[in-house]
């Protein structure tokens with residue numbers, strides 16, 4: 694049996710969302726952990742832009758955008774779990790697009806404020822807070838961002854909210870205006886699928902035996 698190959702980097706939020714979607718749909722992959730400073734030649738042949746994650750499917754298609762990998766997983770699921778695209782697609786698209794543009798922009802400046810001296814750290818923190826508060830307001834009404842069951846938007850945003858929270862855990866987890874988002878983040882951090890996909894692996898090299906990363910089947 695041939696498995697799709699996934700070039701991934703454990704801590705990358707884009708790779709985390711891709712691995713989460715693959716795990717949710719119980720799709721086993723040949724995992725190749727990438728050392729970003731020394732990217733494998735095969736990965737660069739497949740996708741010269743050089744970002745992770747990259748999925749090389751068993752039918753030899755290259756999927757090199759994390760959201761496309763998530764959508765590919767929707768089509769190739771083996772878990773019998775419900776689709777992640779059943780509710781309010783417009784809201785999901787809006788949340789994901791804003792996450793990947795505006796939120797990511799301010800998150801990078803908040804995390805690396807030492808390099809972005811145009812504004813003090815508090816300015817960047819206030820910018821991320823505006824969006825975090827909007828997410829919190831959504832969660833006041835329901836268990837997940839879009840409805841009462843997990844959707845693609847939850848999996849897609851979670852690694853970025855996690856990164857933001859971990860930039861200053863005390864500030865995030867004690868912030869009085871983010872109670873619902875704190876609970877939502879905690880439930881993802883404790884989720885067995887997240888724990889599974891965050892296992893640590895050595896960077897792959899071409900001499901290695903294929904490592905098949907099996908996803909939980911129920």
Ligand SMILES: N[C@@H](CCC(=O)N[C@@H](CS)C(=O)NCC(=O)O)C(=O)O
Nearest residue numbers: 705706707729743744745746758759
């Ligand atoms: N739009 C891409 C972004 C992926 C991305 O930027 N990944 C980062 C790691 S978190 C990367 O590979 N950067 C290239 C590098 O660091 O050399 C996606 O959604 O897959």
